Amino acid sequence: MSSSTITGNVDLTENDNVTNLPLMSGSVGPAVVDVRKLYAQTGHFTYDPGFTSTASCESAITYIDGDQGVLMHRGYKIEDLAEKSDFMEVCYLLLKGELPNTAEKNKFTHDITYHTMLHEQLIQFFKGFRRDAHPMAIMVGVVGALSAFYHDSTDIHDPKQRMIASYRLIAKMPTIAAMAYKYSVGQPFIYPSNDLSYAENFLHMTFSVPAENYKLSPTISRAMDRIFILHADHEQNASTSTVRLAGSSGANPFACIAAGIACLWGPAHGGANEAVLNMLHEIGSVDRVQEFIAKAKDKDDPFRLMGFGHRVYKNYDPRAKVMQKACHEVLDELGIKDEPMLKLAMELEKIALEDPYFKEKKLFPNVDFYSGIILQALGFPTSMFTVLFALARTVGWVAQWNEMMEDPSQKIGRPRQLYTGYDHRDYVDLDKR
Numbered sequence: 001m002s003s004s005t006i007t008g009n010v011d012l013t014e015n016d017n018v019t020n021l022p023l024m025s026g027s028v029g030p031a032v033v034d035v036r037k038l039y040a041q042t043g044h045f046t047y048d049p050g051f052t053s054t055a056s057c058e059s060a061i062t063y064i065d066g067d068q069g070v071l072m073h074r075g076y077k078i079e080d081l082a083e084k085s086d087f088m089e090v091c092y093l094l095l096k097g098e099l100p101n102t103a104e105k106n107k108f109t110h111d112i113t114y115h116t117m118l119h120e121q122l123i124q125f126f127k128g129f130r131r132d133a134h135p136m137a138i139m140v141g142v143v144g145a146l147s148a149f150y151h152d153s154t155d156i157h158d159p160k161q162r163m164i165a166s167y168r169l170i171a172k173m174p175t176i177a178a179m180a181y182k183y184s185v186g187q188p189f190i191y192p193s194n195d196l197s198y199a200e201n202f203l204h205m206t207f208s209v210p211a212e213n214y215k216l217s218p219t220i221s222r223a224m225d226r227i228f229i230l231h232a233d234h235e236q237n238a239s240t241s242t243v244r245l246a247g248s249s250g251a252n253p254f255a256c257i258a259a260g261i262a263c264l265w266g267p268a269h270g271g272a273n274e275a276v277l278n279m280l281h282e283i284g285s286v287d288r289v290q291e292f293i294a295k296a297k298d299k300d301d302p303f304r305l306m307g308f309g310h311r312v313y314k315n316y317d318p319r320a321k322v323m324q325k326a327c328h329e330v331l332d333e334l335g336i337k338d339e340p341m342l343k344l345a346m347e348l349e350k351i352a353l354e355d356p357y358f359k360e361k362k363l364f365p366n367v368d369f370y371s372g373i374i375l376q377a378l379g380f381p382t383s384m385f386t387v388l389f390a391l392a393r394t395v396g397w398v399a400q401w402n403e404m405m406e407d408p409s410q411k412i413g414r415p416r417q418l419y420t421g422y423d424h425r426d427y428v429d430l431d432k433r
Helices: 038-042 078-084 087-096 102-113 120-126 135-148 159-185 198-207 218-230 238-248 253-264 272-283 286-297 318-333 340-354 356-361 367-378 382-405
Strands: 005-014 017-025 062-065 070-073
Touching (some): 070 087, 078 087, 087 218, 135 253, 135 382, 159 382, 218 367, 253 382, 318 367, 340 356, 340 367, 367 382
16 A cells, blocks of 8 residues: 655646645545645635545545446455455455454454443433434434443544444444334334344344344345445545544544534435435336436426436446345345336336436436335335445444544644625624614
């Protein structure tokens, strides 16, 4: 693994003044212009709403090539990880930088498994929410409250405490997520079981009840594990940037992850798979696909095809191919061979991929296109979709947070602005206004 290097210069000319800006290159991907001294040298800031052309940090965790449809974690393609690894291996890879050997994986899995219990007093915390509270609201509150229960892992300057906090967050998130679901449907909480895998344990805590035995399906458990892998990390997206920004102030890790969950809750970020289902229900049947594709092409029509296109990927989302396969496996396992939503989704995908309009605009299916169908088939209400996203993304958040904490060049986040308000105005006394 290599660090960034200065490979050239970019000259910024203003009238007769020339400012020399270093050009930095990483191991792969576009070079970046180092503008850290721009204001000191020129008195100017850069202007980049949404930071879409700005690299906010150096990172060795995840790489995306949107034009080629590539997603890699620590150099490993997401397709290989989803096919050959399990979620615990991917967690280890993101946190430690390398895939584990057998002994390392067994120890890591054991350590995560034996941190899945919540402090018993936290159970009372759930009861403070209304019964109809959104599970994401509960997640934000409970995860933020972890810092009030685990004081021995909030010293961000202690590497050991940082790692303990990371393990706790990865381990306890399925328990919190399952309890948020149970609370919303009025069922008793199910405690974690140490003889189950990570995905199995989550499914068990979510869907089992004390009155009967819950039968775990290897196919369903594997599909759940794949969903976790496909959502584990995705570079400097909105929620990850939020975690880093919160962490840059010195906030404790539990508060930082709660901030990430809050950001993920936004429908433009974590709620896309729910929007896909709503769209499919709106279309209703295969017979109406052409009608809605015409609506999507009409710039004066507010209708949009959800689950197509991506802010980063300008090619086929590599995660979508894996998710499509998992979708078929789940529906076959459940005996839902004629699922109307799947048929509709397949037809929509087929037509959109063949239509010149969508090819030209590179509107390919993304991971959300299929994940919503899978989660609905498994019995999750739409309110839980983003919760599952947060559960899986937790490992990416803590890996990014740890990397930031170890980066000597990291400073507190402080974006600048282009001010467009009033210039100086004289104060007018109240009786004269």
